[in-house]
Amino acid sequence: MAEARRAERADGGLRPLPGGAETGAPELDRLIHERVRLGIVSALAVNASLTFNELKDMLSLTDGNLSVHARKLEDGGYLQCSKTFEGRVPRTEFRLTDAGRRALEAYLNHMEAIIQAVRDR
Amino acid sequence: MHHPCTMAEIIPFRRPPDDEAPPLELHERAMDNLQFIRRTMERAGSFTAVSGWGQVVIGVTGALAAWLASRQGSALNWLATWAVAAVVSMGVGVVTTAMKARAIGEPIRSGPGRKFVLSLAPPLMAGAVLTAVLFHAGQQALLPGMWLLLYGAGIVTAGTNSVRVVPVMGFSLMAVGVAALLAPAGWGDAFMAAGFGGLHVVFGTLIARRYGG
Numbered sequence: 001m002a003e004a005r006r007a008e009r010a011d012g013g014l015r016p017l018p019g020g021a022e023t024g025a026p027e028l029d030r031l032i033h034e035r036v037r038l039g040i041v042s043a044l045a046v047n048a049s050l051t052f053n054e055l056k057d058m059l060s061l062t063d064g065n066l067s068v069h070a071r072k073l074e075d076g077g078y079l080q081c082s083k084t085f086e087g088r089v090p091r092t093e094f095r096l097t098d099a100g101r102r103a104l105e106a107y108l109n110h111m112e113a114i115i116q117a118v119r120d121r
Numbered sequence: 122m123h124h125p126c127t128m129a130e131i132i133p134f135r136r137p138p139d140d141e142a143p144p145l146e147l148h149e150r151a152m153d154n155l156q157f158i159r160r161t162m163e164r165a166g167s168f169t170a171v172s173g174w175g176q177v178v179i180g181v182t183g184a185l186a187a188w189l190a191s192r193q194g195s196a197l198n199w200l201a202t203w204a205v206a207a208v209v210s211m212g213v214g215v216v217t218t219a220m221k222a223r224a225i226g227e228p229i230r231s232g233p234g235r236k237f238v239l240s241l242a243p244p245l246m247a248g249a250v251l252t253a254v255l256f257h258a259g260q261q262a263l264l265p266g267m268w269l270l271l272y273g274a275g276i277v278t279a280g281t282n283s284v285r286v287v288p289v290m291g292f293s294l295m296a297v298g299v300a301a302l303l304a305p306a307g308w309g310d311a312f313m314a315a316g317f318g319g320l321h322v323v324f325g326t327l328i329a330r331r332y333g334g
Contacts, residue, residue: 035157042158043165047236048281050165058165108158111151118148 031076032107036061036069041078041104044096052092070094078103171237171287173329175217179210180321187314196261200252203264203313210317221334237279244275265309269298269316286331290324 032041039059044050050058056066073079078100082093096104186206193199222234248271255263273294280287297316301309 033154038154038158039161042161046162046165059161104158108155111155114151115148115155 028110029103029107031072031078032103034069036065037073038107040066040069040073040094041096041100044079044094045101045104049093049095052094055094073100171328172214172217172221172334173325173327173332174334175213175221176321176325176328178213178217178325180318180323180325182206182210182213183316183321184314184318187310187318190313191310196256200256200261200264203268224334240279240281241275244271244278247271262306262309263302265313266298266300266302266304269294269301269312271298272317273298286324286327290320293320293324 032038036059040055043055043058052066052070055061055070056063059066070079070081074081076099078097080095080097082095084091084093183206186202190199190202190206193202218234248268251267251271252264255261255267273291273296276291276294277288278291280291294316297312297320301312301316304312
C-alpha cells in the first residue's frame with residue numbers, strides 16, 4: 001500500500017487541491033465516504049462557498065437530506081456554515097474548512113492507492 | 122504403525138496474507154468513487170460550462186473584425202465594427218455555453234454559471250463606459266488596449282474558482298492589453314487580432330480538447 005501511495009497519482013483530470021495532506025488515510029474516512037456527503041465536499045472543493053439552495057440543486061437533494069448530511073459534516077469540522085438574512089429570507093452558506101479539504105485529499109489518495117494496488121498485482 | 126510427521130494441510134478460506142491487494146470489487150468501488158468526485162467537481166465548477174469551440178468561434182470573429190476594422194475609413198465606422206463584433210461574440214458565448222451546459226446536464230443560471238457572469242459583467246460595463254468617454258475625447262487609439270486589459274481582468278476574476286487555464290487566458294489577454302497601450306497608436310487592430318482573435322482560438326482549442334467541447 002505504501003508503495004502504491006508513493007506511486008505517481010493517476011490524475012484523471014482532477015485538479016490538485018491546495019493545502020492537501022501528504023499522507024493517505026490508512027482508515028477509510030466514513031464521514032466523507034457516504035455518497036451525499038462526498039458530493040457536498042466535492043462541490044465545495046471547487047467553489048469558495050455555496051448556498052443551501054445551490055448545493056441542493058447541484059446534487060439533486062431534498063431539503064431534509066441536505067440538512068442532515070451537512071450537519072454531520074459540520075459536526076465533524078469539515079464544513080463551515082453561516083446563516084444570514086437577505087431581507088427577510090434566511091440564507092445559509094456553506095464553505096469547506098481546511099480540515100475538510102485535507103479530508104477530501106486524503107480520501108482521493110486512499111481511493112487512488114486502492115486502484116494502484118490492484119494495477120500492480 | 123508409522124505416522125508421517127506432517128499435519129493435514131490447512132486450506133484457508135481467505136486469500137493468503139501475502140496477497141495484500143484489495144479484492145477487485147473494492148477496486149471497482151474506488152474507481153466509481155473517484156468518477157463521482159470528478160463528475161461532481163465538474164458540474165459544480167464554473168469552468169466546464171464554458172465552451173471551448175465557442176471560444177474558437179469568438180476568436181475567429183475577433184480576427185475577422187480586426188481585419189474589417191482596419192479597413193474602415195472613419196473612426197466611427199471603426200468603432201461600429203468592433204461594437205458589432207462584441208455583440209456577436211457575446212451572443213456566440215452565451216449560445217455555445219448554453220448548448221454545452223445542456224449537453225452535460227448542468228443548470229446554467231444557478232451557482233457557478235451565475236457567479237461567472239456576475240464576475241465578468243462589471244469590467245465589461247466599465248469598458249463600455251470608458252469606450253464612450255475615450256472615444257468622445259478623441260482617444261480611440263487607447264481603446265484596443267483598454268478593451269483587452271478589462272476583458273482580461275473579467276476573465277481572471279470570473280475564472281478564479283476554475284481550472285487554471287481560464288485565469289491564465291485572462292492574464293494573457295491583460296498582458297496583450299498592456300502591450301497595446303504601450304505600442305504606437307496604429308497597432309491597435311493588430312493587437313486585437315492577436316489578443317481577442319489569437320488567444321481565444323488557442324485557449325478555446327485547449328479547453329475543447331481537454332475538457333470535452
